[in-house]
Amino acid sequence: xxxxxxxxxxxxxxxxxxxxxxxxxxxxxxxxxxxxxxxxxxxxxxxxxxxxxxxxxxxxxxxxxxxxxxxxxxxxxxxxxxxxxxxxxxxxxxxxxxxxxxxxxxxxxxxxxxxxxxxxxxxxxxxxxxxxxxxxxxxxxxxxxxxxxxxxxxxxxxxxxxxxxxxxxxxxxxxxxxxxxxxxxxxxxxxxxxxxxxxxxxxxxxxxxxxxxxxxxxxxxxxxxxxxxxxxxxxxxxxxxxxxxxxxxxxxxxxxxxxxxxxxxxxxxxxxxxxxxxxxxxxxxxxxxxxxxxxxxxxxxxxxxxxxxxxxxxxxxxxxxxxxxxxxxxxxxxxxxxxxxxxxxxxxxxxxxxxxxxxxxxxxxxxxxxxxxxxxxxxxxxxxxxxxxxxxxxxxxxxxxxxxxxxxxxxxxxxxxxxxxxxxxxxxxxxxxxxxxx
Numbered sequence: 286x287x288x289x290x291x292x293x294x295x296x297x298x299x300x301x302x303x304x305x306x307x308x309x310x311x312x313x314x315x316x317x318x319x320x321x322x323x324x325x326x327x328x329x330x331x332x333x334x335x336x337x338x339x340x341x342x343x344x345x346x347x348x349x350x351x352x353x354x355x356x357x358x359x360x361x362x363x364x365x366x367x368x369x370x371x372x373x374x375x376x377x378x379x380x381x382x383x384x385x386x387x388x389x390x391x392x393x394x395x396x397x398x399x400x401x402x403x404x405x406x407x408x409x410x411x412x413x414x415x416x417x418x419x420x421x422x423x424x425x426x427x428x429x430x431x432x433x434x435x436x437x438x439x440x441x442x443x444x445x446x447x448x449x450x451x452x453x454x455x456x457x458x459x460x461x462x463x464x465x466x467x468x469x470x471x472x473x474x475x476x477x478x479x480x481x482x483x484x485x486x487x488x489x490x491x492x493x494x495x496x497x498x499x500x501x502x503x504x505x506x507x508x509x510x511x512x513x514x515x516x517x518x519x520x521x522x523x524x525x526x527x528x529x530x531x532x533x534x535x536x537x538x539x540x541x542x543x544x545x546x547x548x549x550x551x552x553x554x555x556x557x558x559x560x561x562x563x564x565x566x567x568x569x570x571x572x573x574x575x576x577x578x579x580x581x582x583x584x585x586x587x588x589x590x591x592x593x594x595x596x597x598x599x600x601x602x603x604x605x606x607x608x609x610x611x612x613x614x615x616x617x618x619x620x621x622x623x624x625x626x627x628x629x630x631x632x633x634x635x636x637x638x639x640x641x642x643x644x645x646x647x648x649x650x651x652x653x654x655x656x657x658x659x660x661x662x663x664x665x666x667x668x669x670x671x672x673x674x675x676x677x678x679x680x681x682x683x684x685x686x687x688x689x690x691x692x693x694x695x696x697x698x699x700x701x702x703x704x705x706x707x708x709x710x711x712x713x714x715x716x717x718x719x720x721x722x723x
Contacts, residue, residue: 293593297570301597303442305566307433307449317457318474319555321464323621327548329471330621332411334551335399336475338536339412340419341558342529343388344426349521350381351434355569356576356656358438363580368500374435378493379506380518381431385424392420402540404547415475422479425486432489435496437573444492448485456481520660527667531674531700535692538681542688545625549689552620553633560605560637564645567597568652575656582720587657591712594649602645610638633693640697643705650708659717666707674700 318337323330354377361370395417400409433445456478463473497504532554539550571594578587609616613634617627654663677695681688711717 293590296574297567297590297593297597300437300440300442300570300573301566303446304437304569305563307442307445317453317460318478319552320620321460322471322474323548323552325464325470327544327621327623327626328405328407329411330551330623330626331404331408331544331548332399333415333471333474334547334554335402335404335408335412335536335540336415336419337551337555338533339398339416340423342533343423344430345529345532346522346525347381347384347427348430348525349518350377350384350427350431351437352572352655353377353518353521353660354431354434355437355572356658358435359440359573359576359656360580360658362439363577365581368502370438371435371496371500371502374432374438375493375497375502375504376507377431377434378428378490381427382424385427388423388427389420392417395420402537404540405544408544408547411471415471418472418475419479422482425479425482428486429482429489432486432493435493437569438576439496440573440577442569442573448488452481452485455484520664521655523664524660524667527664527671531671531696534675534678535696538678538688538692541682542692545623545629546689546692548621548623548626549629549633550692552617552626552630553637553693555620556609556616556634557637560609560641561644561648563605564598564601564641564648565652567594567601567645568648568655570594571649571652572656575653576658579657579718579720584718584720587718591653594653595646595712598645598647598649599642600645602642605645606638606641609634609641613638629689632687632690636690636693636697640701643698643701647701647704647708650712651704654708654711654717657717658719659711662711662717666704666711670700670703670707673703 318333319330322333354374357373357377358370361367361373396409396413399412399416402409402412404412429448436442436445459477459480460474463469463477464471465473467473469476494504496502536547536550536554539547571590574590575587578584578590613631616634617630621627651663654660674695677699678692680686680695681691683691
């Protein structure tokens with residue numbers, strides 16, 4: 286059945302707008318942490334920056350719990366098998382629980398992990414405290430990812446928005462009380478976030494159990510299905526690993542450039558995460574719509590959705606880029622009162638703002654190819670993109686160069702530009718089209 290363009294746009298917006306709110310709420314947790322901790326001092330802010338980089342890596346490497354679950358569920362839903370779609374989501378949640386338990390066992394390694402960054406001793410201590418407590422929330426974060434993937438695959442992006450909004454409010458209130466009221470500082474920031482994350486996970490578990498019982502789907506863990514789910518996510522793991530290496534390498538170079546550069550980079554990366562998740566709302570719509578279209582065998586609709594999403598991605602990138610550019614010279618005061626950071630930050634934000642149209646294009650096509658299950662290509666080209674970026678990043682360490690400007694120029698145009706080329710070439714072909722239930 287041919288879908289009119291206006292109806293297609295409405296469906297994109299129906300999925301993307303609530304997803305936007307939910308996705309913004311996730312990095313907004315980090316924005317609250319950064320803003321509140323930033324007023325404690327540059328060392329505390331830099332310490333949280335390292336801790337967040339490690340946490341984001343752990344969670345980012347397992348993002349396939351959402352990004353792999355969404356198209357799998359959507360394909361089965363498009364094929365007309367809702368019970369099987371729900372079972373695919375349950376498998377994802379079980380995998381999240383197992384992975385979360387394994388990560389919690391790494392709690393004693395918090396200090397050695399952050400020490401690898403080579404920051405000043407005070408910064409390292411703050412990072413170790415933040416990371417050591419935050420690890421306890423990782424199982425909850427992974428459950429939220431997997432259950433959100435289930436909901437998106439079922440074409441429901443509104444419920445995750447409600448949960449994320451409530452969680453954000455709880456996180457902000459808890460952090461204010463624990464950081465300043467109780468006087469726990471960096472530890473209070475981490476503890477407040479952990480409590481909010483477990484509250485969100487509890488609701489999502491309730492939802493998954495309810496849907497499974499309605500559809501007559503067993504809740505028991507199936508190790509064979511779990512293994513297949515993990516195997517399917519393996520290529521997404523490689524793809525995400527290349528992304529996380531790029532972010533970690535940037536943090537490591539910033540650390541070598543000094544505390545001011547590191548603190549500025551933490552603020553810029555926090556804003557990048559917020560903007561990236563906002564742009565990713567369109568990618569989420571793409572995952573759900575592409576999975577459903579290809580599951581039902583409608584190739585022409587999949588191609589039409591892809592074209593519309595590209596237009597939306599670039600247009601939305603222009604809007605958010607213009608907004609960031611307009612506040613680049615004043616936004617730093619929200620996060621810190623440190624004079625050095627306030628002076629250095631604007632150049633990073635300007636470069637980041639100018640690259641947002643590229644980012645919109647990249648995130649949309651990334652979602653399209655994930656929705657189509659073309660994860661092997663994403664994995665291999667992720668390695669290629671990284672090979673382009675790392676030599677450009679290392680230029681920031683050359684004497685006499687503005688490290689922050691070089692870093693963010695390389696990231697904004699070298700790394701995102703390489704991703705735009707590799708994704709764009711693939712989207713122009715038919716090699717990524719795969720129809721059917723799997």
